[in-house]
Amino acid sequence: MRPDGRQPDSLRPTTLERNVIKFAEGSCLIKMGDTHVLCAATVEERVPPFLKGTGQGWVTAEYSMLPRSGRQRNQRDSSRGPNGRSMEIQRLIGRSLRAVVDLNALGERTVTIDCDALLADGGTRCASITGGYVALAEAFRWMQDKRMLKRSPLKESLAAVSVGVYRGVEVLDLNYDEDSQANTDMNIVMTESGRFVEVQGTAENEPFSAEALGKMLSLAKKGIGELTGLQRSALGS
Numbered sequence: 001m002r003p004d005g006r007q008p009d010s011l012r013p014t015t016l017e018r019n020v021i022k023f024a025e026g027s028c029l030i031k032m033g034d035t036h037v038l039c040a041a042t043v044e045e046r047v048p049p050f051l052k053g054t055g056q057g058w059v060t061a062e063y064s065m066l067p068r069s070g071r072q073r074n075q076r077d078s079s080r081g082p083n084g085r086s087m088e089i090q091r092l093i094g095r096s097l098r099a100v101v102d103l104n105a106l107g108e109r110t111v112t113i114d115c116d117a118l119l120a121d122g123g124t125r126c127a128s129i130t131g132g133y134v135a136l137a138e139a140f141r142w143m144q145d146k147r148m149l150k151r152s153p154l155k156e157s158l159a160a161v162s163v164g165v166y167r168g169v170e171v172l173d174l175n176y177d178e179d180s181q182a183n184t185d186m187n188i189v190m191t192e193s194g195r196f197v198e199v200q201g202t203a204e205n206e207p208f209s210a211e212a213l214g215k216m217l218s219l220a221k222k223g224i225g226e227l228t229g230l231q232r233s234a235l236g237s
Contacts, residue, residue: 011033014031016183016230017030018235024040024041025143035117039134056104057110057112058111061091062112063124064117065124089125096160097129100197105149105153114130123179126161126189127186137154140154161224184203194221
């Protein structure tokens with residue numbers, strides 16, 4: 001039923017490899033099928049002006065796609081000016097990660113997570129959040145090793161996954177072919193404890209029912225549980 005032969009409740013083959021960028025304080029290469037995103041964390045001893053003097057830190061993100069990450073060449077953001085889609089995605093990544101960080105424990109420092117899509121076959125924003133969490137956790141470990149922090153500011157883990165209705169069936173982790181034809185497309189960001197950080201859902205053609213929504217949320221919970229396990233393995237905890 002699915003283009004790649006997966007069952008409706010199956011993730012694409014997924015791997016997370018940490019510490020892949022020599023000079024970054026934290027990094028992770030996440031591969032979800034043919035979607036590959038490189039996430040890098042940078043720690044800086046500064047905060048945005050509105051946080052100066054508060055003792056509170058900040059976590060933010062930047063997102064971009066390489067020109068040939070997709071089926072057609074994309075212009076670089078630096079060539080075409082501000083890109084609305086990229087800005088919307090990086091804001092999503094930043095606020096998702098901040099939801100599981102004790103910003104007061106971070107102190108007046110900023111951690112920036114750069115997410116670059118090397119290969120895009122659907123779900124790059126979800127992969128960025130899932131891989132970005134690993135890069136962020138690595139950066140906090142680096143800060144502890146440098147005695148910049150006594151403990152990790154992380155409150156719990158989180159991950160993200162797409163769900164949708166494809167050919168009348170609720171499915172998990174849509175690739176591009178499915179996403180481009182889906183009746184419903186939804187991105188779910190959820191913590192390890194099962195709490196929602198963000199739910200983005202749109203009916204592309206037919207409106208979806210409460211029953212379909214319930215099935216999609218159940219699929220997302222299952223997928224995020226599997227992604228959480230992969231995050232733990234990547235981090236060695």
